[in-house]
Amino acid sequence: MALRFLVIEGNTRNARQAHKAAYGLMPSESYAAVLGEIEADILCDLAFPADEGANLPDASGLESYDGIVLTGSHLNIYDATPDILRQIDLMRAIYASRTPSFGSCWGLQVAAVAAGGDVRKNPLGREIGFARRLTPTETGRAHPLLSGRPASYDAPAIHLDLVTTTPADATVLSTNALSAVQAAEITMSGGTFWGVQYHPEFSLGELAVILARRTEMLVGEGFCRTPEEAASYIADLNTLHAEPTRFDLAWRHGLDEEVLLPERRTREIRNFLEHRVKPGKSAKGRA
Structure with a gap:
């Protein structure tokens, strides 16, 4: 049976259309395509919570998905504009739904703020092109999110903001010289989120x-x-x-x-599917 995914785009309409004009796909469409390349039997819905009046799933709708992923965004979460606050509220609902969730870059930042953490501009400046010398923490070395990653690795990245305060129930899984939180697990309201500050979905x-x-x-x-x-x-x-x-x-x-081969560059997404989404769907089927 197909896996049902919700891909939540963090960008405003103008930003995602500009990306589509340059690349041929919106970021959410590109993310859905990557999921489809990893797992052939997958169906993806897209959501745009930055849009006022967007048709977003309610609690039962969120619970109906096997997995939820959050894309990056051009927004800065500390601006706290309505298009940002809607995304934080949606993330809190995702936690409450207990549906397995994963996010890249902005996705990690939204998940952290929704659970009580904080995000600020990086005083060391922008990380762009690639996040270098990413190093799993002691916990990260044994965590399934980073299964298969070596002791040091690089990944596509572009961000100026970073998680400066982790939520109460958060575990940092990877770090580097520019950001203390490069990968993390966050738990809130019975739901668990896995996320990275970099972009394993980017070719x-x-x-x-x-x-x-x-x-x-x-x-x-x-x-x-x-x-x-x-x-x-x-x-x-x-x-x-x-x-x-x-x-x-x-x-x-x-x-x-780790960067050049798609099956290794997308490792965290693949691990999310194998260790969170598929077991969760199997448990639903048994129930």
């Missing part, structure tokens, strides 16, 4: 599209010296997306199979 092609729309940022914040340098970096990512065996480019940018 190198999608990451390249995102960075191409942020060339001014890359230059302005000192990641690249000129627009031409940024364009060269983005071109290399596109080449690696098409030809992951290009050892010369992988060496030049310090990338290994």
